[in-house]
Amino acid sequence: MTRLLPIALFALAMAVLPLIPGMPPFWIVLLDNIGLAALVAMGLVLLTGVGGLTSFGQAAFCGFGAYTTAVLTTAYGVSPWLTLPLALIVSGGAAVLLGLMTVRLSGHYLPLGTIAWGISLYYLFSKLEFLGRNDGISGIPPLQIGSLKMLDPGSIYYVIWIAVLICALLSMNLLDSRTGRAIRALRRGHIAAESFGVQTARAKLLVFIYAAVLAGLSGWLYAHFQRASNPTPFGPQAGIEYLFIAVVGGAGYVWGGVLGAALVVILKEILQGYLPLLFGGQGQLEIIVFGIMLVVLLQLAPTGVWPWLTALLPIKPRRERPDATVPLLPRARSDAHSGALLRVDHARKQFGGVIAVNDVSFEVQSREIVALIGPNGAGKSTTFNLITGVLSASGGSIAVQGKTIDNSPPQEVVKLGIARTFQHVKLVPDMTVLENVAIGAHLRGTAGVFASMLRLDRADEARLLAEAARQIERVGLSAEIDQLAGSLSLGQQRIVEIARALCADPILLLLDEPAAGLRHMEKQQLAALLRQLRDGGMSVLLVEHDMGFVMDLADRIVVLDFGTRIAEGTPNAIKTDPAVIKAYLGAAT
Amino acid sequence: MNTTILLFLLQDGITTGAIYALLGLSLVLVFAVTRVILIPQGEFITYGALTYATLATGNVPGTARLALAMGVVAFGFDLFAARKSLHARRILRAAAVDLGFPLAVLGLTMALAGSHTPIAVNIALSLLIVAAIGLFLYRIAFQPIAHTSVLVLLIASVGCHLALQGFGLVFFGAEGLRGPTVSDAAVTIGSLRFTGQSIAVYAITIALIVALWLFFGFTLYGKALRATAVNRLGARLVGIRTSLSGQIAFLLASVIGAISGILIVPITTLYYDTGFLIGLKGFVAAIIGGLVSYPLTAVAALVVGTVEAFSSFYASNYKEVIVFTLILPVLVLRSLAAPAVEEEKD
Numbered sequence: 001m002t003r004l005l006p007i008a009l010f011a012l013a014m015a016v017l018p019l020i021p022g023m024p025p026f027w028i029v030l031l032d033n034i035g036l037a038a039l040v041a042m043g044l045v046l047l048t049g050v051g052g053l054t055s056f057g058q059a060a061f062c063g064f065g066a067y068t069t070a071v072l073t074t075a076y077g078v079s080p081w082l083t084l085p086l087a088l089i090v091s092g093g094a095a096v097l098l099g100l101m102t103v104r105l106s107g108h109y110l111p112l113g114t115i116a117w118g119i120s121l122y123y124l125f126s127k128l129e130f131l132g133r134n135d136g137i138s139g140i141p142p143l144q145i146g147s148l149k150m151l152d153p154g155s156i157y158y159v160i161w162i163a164v165l166i167c168a169l170l171s172m173n174l175l176d177s178r179t180g181r182a183i184r185a186l187r188r189g190h191i192a193a194e195s196f197g198v199q200t201a202r203a204k205l206l207v208f209i210y211a212a213v214l215a216g217l218s219g220w221l222y223a224h225f226q227r228a229s230n231p232t233p234f235g236p237q238a239g240i241e242y243l244f245i246a247v248v249g250g251a252g253y254v255w256g257g258v259l260g261a262a263l264v265v266i267l268k269e270i271l272q273g274y275l276p277l278l279f280g281g282q283g284q285l286e287i288i289v290f291g292i293m294l295v296v297l298l299q300l301a302p303t304g305v306w307p308w309l310t311a312l313l314p315i316k317p318r319r320e321r322p323d324a325t326v327p328l329l330p331r332a333r334s335d336a337h338s339g340a341l342l343r344v345d346h347a348r349k350q351f352g353g354v355i356a357v358n359d360v361s362f363e364v365q366s367r368e369i370v371a372l373i374g375p376n377g378a379g380k381s382t383t384f385n386l387i388t389g390v391l392s393a394s395g396g397s398i399a400v401q402g403k404t405i406d407n408s409p410p411q412e413v414v415k416l417g418i419a420r421t422f423q424h425v426k427l428v429p430d431m432t433v434l435e436n437v438a439i440g441a442h443l444r445g446t447a448g449v450f451a452s453m454l455r456l457d458r459a460d461e462a463r464l465l466a467e468a469a470r471q472i473e474r475v476g477l478s479a480e481i482d483q484l485a486g487s488l489s490l491g492q493q494r495i496v497e498i499a500r501a502l503c504a505d506p507i508l509l510l511l512d513e514p515a516a517g518l519r520h521m522e523k524q525q526l527a528a529l530l531r532q533l534r535d536g537g538m539s540v541l542l543v544e545h546d547m548g549f550v551m552d553l554a555d556r557i558v559v560l561d562f563g564t565r566i567a568e569g570t571p572n573a574i575k576t577d578p579a580v581i582k583a584y585l586g587a588a589t
Numbered sequence: 590m591n592t593t594i595l596l597f598l599l600q601d602g603i604t605t606g607a608i609y610a611l612l613g614l615s616l617v618l619v620f621a622v623t624r625v626i627l628i629p630q631g632e633f634i635t636y637g638a639l640t641y642a643t644l645a646t647g648n649v650p651g652t653a654r655l656a657l658a659m660g661v662v663a664f665g666f667d668l669f670a671a672r673k674s675l676h677a678r679r680i681l682r683a684a685a686v687d688l689g690f691p692l693a694v695l696g697l698t699m700a701l702a703g704s705h706t707p708i709a710v711n712i713a714l715s716l717l718i719v720a721a722i723g724l725f726l727y728r729i730a731f732q733p734i735a736h737t738s739v740l741v742l743l744i745a746s747v748g749c750h751l752a753l754q755g756f757g758l759v760f761f762g763a764e765g766l767r768g769p770t771v772s773d774a775a776v777t778i779g780s781l782r783f784t785g786q787s788i789a790v791y792a793i794t795i796a797l798i799v800a801l802w803l804f805f806g807f808t809l810y811g812k813a814l815r816a817t818a819v820n821r822l823g824a825r826l827v828g829i830r831t832s833l834s835g836q837i838a839f840l841l842a843s844v845i846g847a848i849s850g851i852l853i854v855p856i857t858t859l860y861y862d863t864g865f866l867i868g869l870k871g872f873v874a875a876i877i878g879g880l881v882s883y884p885l886t887a888v889a890a891l892v893v894g895t896v897e898a899f900s901s902f903y904a905s906n907y908k909e910v911i912v913f914t915l916i917l918p919v920l921v922l923r924s925l926a927a928p929a930v931e932e933e934k935d
Contacts, residue, residue, distance in 0.1 A: 054740050056747075101921050111743055112626065112876055113920045119869065120913040127906045247744060255763050285759070291752025295730045298745045302737070 008168065014161050018154050029153045032225060034258075034265045035160035039096070039218035041245040041257035042164075042171055043211030048243065049251030050175065051207040052187030053103065054111040056239045057118030061212040063125050063234030064091040065219025068231040070137040071130065078225055080143050084217075089220065091216025095209040103204040118239045126231035136230025143224045155297060156225050163221060164258065167214055170453040171254045174210070177452035178445040181435055183207050185428050191390055192426035194410040196419070196504055197443035206449060244294055251302030259306050319482045322434065322465035323472065328444060331417065333399060333503040339402055340509055340541050341366045342418075346396035347386050349379075349563075356382040358563040360394060364508065369540045371550045373574075374560035375583060380543040381423050383560070384510055387541075388420050389413040400508070405548070414443065419501035420510035425493045429486025433496050435475060436485045438468040440503030471499040476525060491517035495526070502533075509533065511542040515549045526555045559583065593780045598898045604787045604856075607794040608849050608896020612871025614801055617843035617878060621805075621818045622838035624739050625731055628746045630846050631868030632753035635861055637719045637847025638854035639761040642768035644711040647704035650759030652718050653695045659725035660691035666729060687728075691721045706771060716847050723843020726753075727835050735835060736821065750865065757861035765858035768851065785904040790852050794887075799846065802883050814838060866909070870897070873916045876923070 014240055018028055028187055040058050048054045069083040105113045126134045136421065143150040143159060143166070150156040174180050182203045185193040190200040223229045232238075249260020271286035286305045300306060340363035349357040357379040364370045372380050385391040387398055392407040400416040419440065427436045441464045449455030472481050475495050480488060485496060502507055511530075515523050523546070530540050530553060544550045550557065551571040559567040559574060561583040567574055574580055612630055619627045634653050643650040664687035671679050694717045701710055731750050734741060756765040772785030805811035817824040824831055846868075853859070853867075874893050878886030893912060900911040 054743070101917055104925070106925075109876070109920050109923060111740065112872065113917060115869070116913045116916040116920070119866075120910050123907070123909040123913070127910065157613070240751070243747075245746065285755060287751045288755030288759075289752075291748045291750065291755060294748030294751070295745050298741055298748070299733050302741060332832050345713075 008092050011165050032153050033162045034261045036218050036222050038164050038258040038261035040215045041261050042244045043214035043387050045245040045257045047211035051183050055114040057114035058215045058242045059217035059234045059238035060118050060121040061091045062093050062219030065216030066146055066223035066229040067131050069220050069223050070140050073141050086229050087220040088213050088216050091143045092209050092213045093211030095211050099205045099208040102262040110139035118236050122235040138228040140227045165266045173455050174453045177454045178447050179449050181439050185266050188428050196440050197411045197414045248304030253306045256304050256306035324460050324466050324469040326464040326466035328467040343399045347393050349382050355563050360565045362558045364539050364541050368555050369534050371554035372543045373556045378560040379563040417507035419504035419506035423498035423512040427485040434481050437499045439501035441467050475499045508539045515546045602895030602898035606891035607790050609871045609874050609893050610887040610890035611794050613874035613890045616843040616875040617886050619838050619842045623835045625742045628750040629753050631844025631864030633843045634850040635757055635864035637715055638850030638859045639766050641715040641851045642766040645769050649699050649702045653698045656721035657691040657695050657716050660687045663687045663725040664726040686748050719843050719847035723839045727839035733833050755873045761861050766862045767858050768854035770855040798887050834918045
């Protein structure tokens with residue numbers, strides 16, 4: 001309940017605010033505007049701050065919401081409340097169409113794409129006959145409950161802020177869930193998340209639609225608040241302003257959106273009121289200040305005001321420890337298979353003219369630790385990427401328990417029971433160790449988006465977090481469970497990656513240089529853990545440069561050089577193999 | 590449709606396309622060197638055009654003062670950045686660039702401004718003023734955050750656009766302006782009439798494209814600028830001054846923007862906020878060129894200009910809708926053709 005207490009207090013304060021005697025009606029209008037902007041900004045927080053997809057086009061989705069209700073209520077006499085679901089469906093539907101194109105865009109193409117369709121839609125709104133062209137549509141009926149017509153800003157105030165509070169709660173619930181972790185992992189690249197079964201394209205589309213629906217809701221409210229709708233508030237300038245709001249407030253935080261909306265709307269009002277008095281010039285002086293502030297803010301406080309404000313709070317919110325006793329069912333395994341667990345048969349990978357992996361063949365049996373060694377550039381990590389589906393092979397075949405992988409995407413490979421770590425650690429640095437590790441259990445949870453938003457996912461979530469806590473305990477990082485992953489040492493981060501991989505309940509663990517950056521004692525602990533895993537029935541395939549570590553631990557060693565397998569055998573055989581010595585030390589001529 | 594209209598539309602399209610090509614080129618230039626997606630390019634256009642038009646009426650444009658003000662701020666930034674090792678030489682150098690240059694430009698402008706100033710002088714002054722603004726813009730807004738992600742730079746870029754556009758309104762007012770033509774000569778070939786202005790547009794565009802191509806492809810300095818774009822740290826380690834590269838890129842971009850503005854202001858009336866849309870169309874071209882290829886960008890710009898000319902003839906209401914929608918399939922194709930390399934940094 002402590003989670004909800006601040007929100008309840010905030011709701012109470014907002015409910016009482018308009019009832020204060022002597023409250024100027026103009027302030028209520030401002031509060032209405034803040035609420036409307038906060039809704040859009042909240043969507044942007046999820047989309048941009050959390051999901052990493054920058055959109056300059058959110059204002060256009062407000063337009064879809066506003067125009068839907070404007071047309072339906074004025075031309076067809078539909079009741080305003082009935083148009084609400086339609087407005088949300090139209091903006092959501094538009095988001096599906098635009099999103100299918102937009103979220104595919106990579107890097108900076110994405111924000112540019114949103115600018116392009118943002119402008120395009122703005123001109124469409126202002127040219128279409130049935131939307132009233134530049135004049136827009138006026139005479140939109142007010143919202144009405146019984147005989148109460150919400151004509152004045154004071155009555156629609158409650159509708160707006162109830163919407164803000166509900167959406168804030170839904171957004172927070174969504175972020176604090178299995179789906180939320182997938183969304184939060186998007187910003188740091190796809191490969192790690194996909195290796196644990198997250199459908200990143202779907203997650204991106206989802207958050208894009210979510211943000212659009214919030215914007216559509218804001219547009220619907222706006223239309224009934226202004227009782228008119230014209231293209232200007234849905235143009236590119238407005239789209240930029242919404243992004244500005246999110247950045248000012250703190251693009252990574254749901255309440256940052258609300259705070260940003262309050263700061264910007266009030267500031268804009270003050271600037272519009274006073275700047276002309278100070279300078280006597282023509283209007284729009286506020287955009288100069290806005291622009292300069294945006295630049296200054298990015299230089300001084302790129303994370304926005306909200307995190308700075310919460311850091312000032314004397315009480316730190318306490319994180320709940322998951323109850324590690326809640327059981328999680330093991331992953332469904334395919335029937336026992338008699339042959340090799342992993343069979344790599346003439347796997348080949350060419351990048352242009354470079355043959356990174358040249359017809360490499362080896363096998364990993366069950367309950368076996370196999371090490372893949374070789375000088376730098378030998379093709380070890382590329383082999384890992386072929387096995388886990390991150391790269392598609394140019395030739396050969398790779399089979400797990402007799403099933404060929406056949407260039408399946410990483411999300412399918414992990415379902416076969418293969419989990420991996422990365423040579424360059426791929427954790428989400430601003431998520432806690434627990435949350436990072438829980439991503440590993442993504443496929444073992446079932447809760448969907450709506451269940452998460454409505455908090456019906458708690459049992460499922462408790463099981464996932466319990467499993468994550470158990471794996472963290474197993475690798476010996478319980479003391480760091482609530483630390484942000486980015487604050488750990490590199491060696492510890494590698495161990496967190498192992499815990500994350502274990503969360504997938506794998507039959508084969510692929511470790512890419514797990515001992516790099518570990519101290520001697522930590523290496524011994526890691527070796528003990530890996531032996532214990534093997535004795536428990538798991539197989540391990542690892543790439544490692546620390547020969548002492550490898551020779552002590554591995555049952556068998558495969559040596560690669562320039563993409564080709566040059567030796568395979570027990571550690572003792574490898575130590576004396578002339579080809580291996582030549583590869584590492586050069587030949588005596 | 591008869592041939593005359595077709596030819597006329599083509600000519601119109603190519604003239605505007607040439608302007609977009611110039612803008613597209615400078616966008617590619619800036620992006621390639623600094624990773625900044627230069628939204629304020631539009632303001633360089635309007636500043637160039639309206640400064641020129643204001644000078645033509647014999648008045649001192651506010652942009653000259655803005656350049657000085659930005660120079661003062663840049664001087665402060667330079668002093669602050671060098672606070673650990675304040676040598677007299679360093680201070681003098683900063684003072685010369687940040688204060689001396691804009692002061693000299695302002696002084697020249699005030700001395701020369703008058704109703705009978707030759708066009709060439711006006712053009713030179715406009716270019717100098719906008720060049721100073723471009724240079725200081727990089728120093729103030731982008732140099733301190735040069736190491737951050739493309740996204741942060743993009744948002745900062747939007748901030749600069751807002752501020753500069755606001756200043757534009759203050760300096761030039763809400764009324765549109767037109768400037769005098771560079772040349773009144775005209776040639777008629779068949780049914781087409783080529784004005785001196787449009788020929789100047791073609792000639793300058795081609796000259797600049799060739800110059801940029803030579804500069805980046807074949808000079809050590811051009812290659813150094815490109816190296817900065819690919820890897821800032823690596824470039825610094827081999828002795829390239831990355832902040833200087835950025836300043837040069839912005840200087841070039843602002844001059845190119847101003848030239849485009851001066852070229853179009855005799856053809857169409859420009860308002861303080863017109864540049865934004867024109868700049869964005871340069872973007873459409875630059876993006877089609879993948880933000881890296883100069884020749885492809887130039888070709889794409891001609892296509893954009895032609896599409897715009899034809900759509901303004903057949904569906905004038907939906908001109909902008911068509912031009913900006915054009916970008917979407919291109920973006921999708923681009924993304925599909927070059928799958929995302931995973932960014933390690935935020």
